[in-house]
Amino acid sequence: MSSIFVKAEPYFFLVPALAILLVFLIFPLFWNIYISFHDISLITILNEWEYIGWTNFIDLFNDPNFYTSLKITLMFVGGSVALQFGIGLLMSVLLHQQIRASGVLRAIFIIPWTISAVIAAFSFKFIFDDNFGILNYILNQLGLQSVGWLSDPNIVIWSLVIANVWYGAPFTILFLTAGLLSLNPTIYEAAVMDGATKLRSFRHITLPLLRPFIVINLVLITMWSVNFFDIQLVMTGGGPLFASTTASLYMYRQAFEFGLLSQGAVAGIILIVINLSVALIYLKFLRR
Amino acid sequence: MKISKKFTSTNSVLAILLSLSLALVIVITPAPIKAQQQQVTLTAIVAEPKERWDILFNNALQKLRQNHPDMDIQIDYRVLPYDATRTQILTALVGRTPIDLISVDQPWLGEFAEGGFLTDLTQYANTWGRESDWYPTNWDGGKYNNKVYGIWAWTDIRAMWYWKDLLNQAGVDPNSLKTWKGYIADAKPLNDALNKQGIQGMHLVGADHSPDMWYPYLWMLGGEILEQKSGHPTNGTYWFPAYNSTQGVRALEFIKQEIDAGIKPQTNHFWGQEFADKKFAVMLEGSWLLGTFPREQWSNFTQSVGMLPMFPVPNETDKTATMMGGWILSIPETSTNKDLSWELLTIMLEPDVLSPMLQREGYLPTQKPIGEGPYAAQLNTTIPYYKEMISMIPIGHSRPNIPEYPQIAENIKQAIDEVYLGVKEPKQALDDAAVNSAKVLGW
Numbered sequence: 001m002s003s004i005f006v007k008a009e010p011y012f013f014l015v016p017a018l019a020i021l022l023v024f025l026i027f028p029l030f031w032n033i034y035i036s037f038h039d040i041s042l043i044t045i046l047n048e049w050e051y052i053g054w055t056n057f058i059d060l061f062n063d064p065n066f067y068t069s070l071k072i073t074l075m076f077v078g079g080s081v082a083l084q085f086g087i088g089l090l091m092s093v094l095l096h097q098q099i100r101a102s103g104v105l106r107a108i109f110i111i112p113w114t115i116s117a118v119i120a121a122f123s124f125k126f127i128f129d130d131n132f133g134i135l136n137y138i139l140n141q142l143g144l145q146s147v148g149w150l151s152d153p154n155i156v157i158w159s160l161v162i163a164n165v166w167y168g169a170p171f172t173i174l175f176l177t178a179g180l181l182s183l184n185p186t187i188y189e190a191a192v193m194d195g196a197t198k199l200r201s202f203r204h205i206t207l208p209l210l211r212p213f214i215v216i217n218l219v220l221i222t223m224w225s226v227n228f229f230d231i232q233l234v235m236t237g238g239g240p241l242f243a244s245t246t247a248s249l250y251m252y253r254q255a256f257e258f259g260l261l262s263q264g265a266v267a268g269i270i271l272i273v274i275n276l277s278v279a280l281i282y283l284k285f286l287r288r
Numbered sequence: 289m290k291i292s293k294k295f296t297s298t299n300s301v302l303a304i305l306l307s308l309s310l311a312l313v314i315v316i317t318p319a320p321i322k323a324q325q326q327q328v329t330l331t332a333i334v335a336e337p338k339e340r341w342d343i344l345f346n347n348a349l350q351k352l353r354q355n356h357p358d359m360d361i362q363i364d365y366r367v368l369p370y371d372a373t374r375t376q377i378l379t380a381l382v383g384r385t386p387i388d389l390i391s392v393d394q395p396w397l398g399e400f401a402e403g404g405f406l407t408d409l410t411q412y413a414n415t416w417g418r419e420s421d422w423y424p425t426n427w428d429g430g431k432y433n434n435k436v437y438g439i440w441a442w443t444d445i446r447a448m449w450y451w452k453d454l455l456n457q458a459g460v461d462p463n464s465l466k467t468w469k470g471y472i473a474d475a476k477p478l479n480d481a482l483n484k485q486g487i488q489g490m491h492l493v494g495a496d497h498s499p500d501m502w503y504p505y506l507w508m509l510g511g512e513i514l515e516q517k518s519g520h521p522t523n524g525t526y527w528f529p530a531y532n533s534t535q536g537v538r539a540l541e542f543i544k545q546e547i548d549a550g551i552k553p554q555t556n557h558f559w560g561q562e563f564a565d566k567k568f569a570v571m572l573e574g575s576w577l578l579g580t581f582p583r584e585q586w587s588n589f590t591q592s593v594g595m596l597p598m599f600p601v602p603n604e605t606d607k608t609a610t611m612m613g614g615w616i617l618s619i620p621e622t623s624t625n626k627d628l629s630w631e632l633l634t635i636m637l638e639p640d641v642l643s644p645m646l647q648r649e650g651y652l653p654t655q656k657p658i659g660e661g662p663y664a665a666q667l668n669t670t671i672p673y674y675k676e677m678i679s680m681i682p683i684g685h686s687r688p689n690i691p692e693y694p695q696i697a698e699n700i701k702q703a704i705d706e707v708y709l710g711v712k713e714p715k716q717a718l719d720d721a722a723v724n725s726a727k728v729l730g731w
Binding site for chain 2: 042043044045046047125126129130131132150151153236237239240241242256257258259
């Protein structure tokens with residue numbers, strides 16, 4: 001009897017964590033799947049929910065705006081992750097050098113990440129305003145033409161990427177700095193004695209040792225960028241002509257602006273699949 | 289032993305004295321009146337700006353308390369930004385949160401009523417007997433499927449506002465703004481004269497509500513957003529998109545002409561503040577624009593700002609049109625104090641309670657006793673261009689209050705954006721949008 005208890009003991013300790021996982025993650029996930037197979041909108045939510053099979057999925061895949069939103073997501077996430085990671089890695093390596101006041105600089109660089117995304121979005125909305133924004137004012141002062149930062153469908157997504165990178169890069173700086181601080185400095189001393197330049201040390205020592213941090217960072221910032229919609233919602237509302245409607249914003253608008261809760265749930269499931277795929281690809285890369 | 293006895297007797301005396309004093313206090317002190325009153329807290333969710341609700345609720349609450357001396361009535365009201373109001377109200381009602389009063393924007397009514405979130409007020413309204421006091425369009429705006437779900441409390445109209453000095457500077461006669469041809473022709477001289485000062489000649493809405501500023505052109509030409517059509521697969525006769533009619537195409541062609549004349553659509557909208565800040569010389573905007581000017585400037589307002597009670601018309605002899613908005617007061621199905629909420633609602637709509645708020649905020653009445661009665665003279669002296677604004681109510685139209693309207697407005701917005709960006713011609717853009725709207729409507 002006591003041996004059974006000893007064997008089961010670790011599982012008892014897992015109960016609180018599992019309960020939280022079940023209530024806050026597993027249940028909503030299955031609830032979302034349940035909703036996606038029914039016809040639920042704000043108009044019908046108080047009535048009996050009709051089971052309609054795959055209809056919501058078929059409707060979603062027949063909606064050209066959904067495909068546009070996937071394309072926009074790819075651009076938004078690709079641009080955001082590449083720039084966020086590139087800038088973050090560069091800044092964390094620079095701040096890791098023997099620079100005076102690097103601690104203060106690190107604290108300053110973290111500031112954007114500490115403020116609300118909505119506030120950041122409003123700030124950038126006014127910076128990028130076509131007529132009264134500071135950016136076009138500077139361009140005009142330099143004798144250049146105004147740019148439709150938020151009104152040109154070919155440009156708008158990159159304006160959002162800039163705002164997202166400004167907001168998100170500090171996390172990468174913070175995360176990779178923690179990784180750099182965990183590296184053993186004697187390895188670098190040995191490399192210097194062997195005649196390695198700083199660039200070669202970075203390529204052959206820093207990058208391979210940082211790999212677990214880099215992969216986890218990439219997983220996180222990719223998923224966040226896929227799910228993020230605060231900046232798009234505040235700065236453009238998805239326009240013009242869906243040119244800034246990412247899949248997450250598409251989901252939000254279906255569910256909460258148009259009241260089509262089942263359609264929103266289906267879009268949510270697609271987002272989960274995208275996130276899981278991204279995570280699997282990165283983790284495969286980590287195991288290599 | 290002696291000490292102990294003395295101690296006990298002293299304690300007994302003290303205990304008796306204390307008990308007597310306590311009994312005396314209980315007998316003499318009258319029970320507080322509050323303890324006998326029934327505590328009631330009415331809850332409300334309403335849309336910004338807050339000041340109007342502060343005035344209304346404070347005045348109405350005093351009267352409500354006078355009517356119910358047996359009750360201790362409080363009002364707990366949350367004022368939300370416009371963009372968040374619809375979602376927040378719906379989320380609360382879906383979660384069965386007891387709310388006693390909400391402000392409903394006119395096109396939301398169908399969605400809220402169809403979802404079963406609103407109390408049917410038809411019986412209450414019949415007993416109240418004030419229907420004939422309302423302008424018919426405004427009374428009907430509170431109805432859905434022939435049932436009363438809310439009372440349209442106040443309205444607003446859209447009109448043309450211009451800075452007199454800026455038009456003078458550009459040598460533009462305000463009367464020329466009245467026709468489509470004149471309006472387009474004035475764009476260039478205004479921009480040429482004012483752009484160097486960082487001022488745009490004319491404003492054109494490029495934000496989410498751009499359809500609202502296109503509808504008046506559609507209506508003045510005799511067009512409609514939707515029309516009833518038979519043969520619907522499930523509803524028999526139901527709504528069908530009509531905005532892609534020849535009138536709709538002509539109306540959108542006028543917008544295209546504006547773009548071609550160099551008028552830039554504004555994706556950010558500040559609800560008249562951009563006009564008050566003199567960033568635009570001419571702006572088609574709602575009557576709430578007055579509220580963006582400080583009250584102390586209202587007395588001299590007409591000297592600096594001109595107002596034409598119209599949207600530009602194709603020809604001078606044509607009749608103009610405008611769009612009416614405003615707020616409907618409704619009682620959610622989840623209210624636990626429906627009778628009291630209705631009483632509060634009706635008090636808020638009494639002319640002597642509502643008029644001071646309208647006077648202060650510059651809104652327009654939906655009821656004749658305020659619009660035409662003795663209160664009108666008072667409002668006319670306080671609110672600049674009040675008479676002109678009231679004159680627009682008969683030509684005011686409202687948006688369809690059916691549940692599918694948000695998606696239909698989105699389709700129309702897409703068509704307007706396509707014309708703004710030169711992606712499609714007006715007819716093609718409207719036809720494509722109408723196909724999507726027909727699908728949304730279940731055709």
